[in-house]
Amino acid sequence: MSLRPARPDELSRLADIEIDAFAALADALGVARDANALPQGVLGQSREEGLLFVAANEADRPIGFLAGTEIGETFYVIELDVVMQWQRRGVGRRLMLEAVKAARVRKLNGVTLTTDRYVVFNAPFYRSLGFELLGDERMPPYLRQKLDDEIENGMDPDRRVAMALWFK
Template identity: 60%
Template sequence: MSDACIIRQARLDELPRLTEIEIDAFATLAEALGVVREPHALPQDILRESLDAGLLLVAADDDDWPVGFLAAEEIAGTLYVIELDVCRDWQRRGVGRRLMSAAIEMARACRLRALTLTTERNVPFNAPFYESLGFVLPRAEAVPQFLQKKLDQEIEVGMDPERRVAMVLAL
């Protein structure tokens, strides 16, 4: 299997495949967190909104089959990364980094001031990965209001407040 993949805009007919990727990738996260729970995926309407806004990227293999994706939305002058997933067969091969690099370039082209996201603090392929790209954990008082609201919503649905963090990459 080649490590080659291209980053491109997603297509409408690929949305079901992106759900498959997210569910597959969840197994790696669940293992890293030591949790047993049913995988969940973004609702199709969230993917569709990201697609319609031109903010849904896929990493496709040599056969143009999606193996990873990044969904984002523009909020308060930032590009908020809703979801980044890579199917297990393609993890640890630079696909997530390439998707994030493309998102950074997309945000710069749109003249946005930052990329923002929420993630798991201690999982190596979450917060430490984003730190390697230049993201920082803002002080509590410096977390943008919309980003704090995202964290609060995640905690309301059962995510651990000790593990969830907001991160920002200033552009």
């Protein structure tokens, strides 16, 4: 497996990866919601910013991706997905470490994200990488807005959390 920047012709493959990975999350949450992929424009913008990374198999076919963006002085993780067949093999960890490296190279203050509090490959996984849960008093306004938007779109407010790995 190798990590590299995503290519423009791979955006539709990344949508397929996201939909495939959603099955694991739906199982963990016990929900039967339809999977939705990020809009191609979001992935394209992330790629233009140099913050769309793919994990590729031996045939150089993407098996996972991380899409991010710079917000303020942070690297915000928009989405991290790995196809079910490759989950629990360190692919997500390597992609997250690549995001942390990119944030450090850009001299940002840290990496932030929103996630599920309980699913083992969500908040507990990010904690294992050094991320901390953010209470309202330490949460940047853009993360509060992201959480509010997720809840407005039907996510459980008791399960959604914001997390950060601060460098300073």
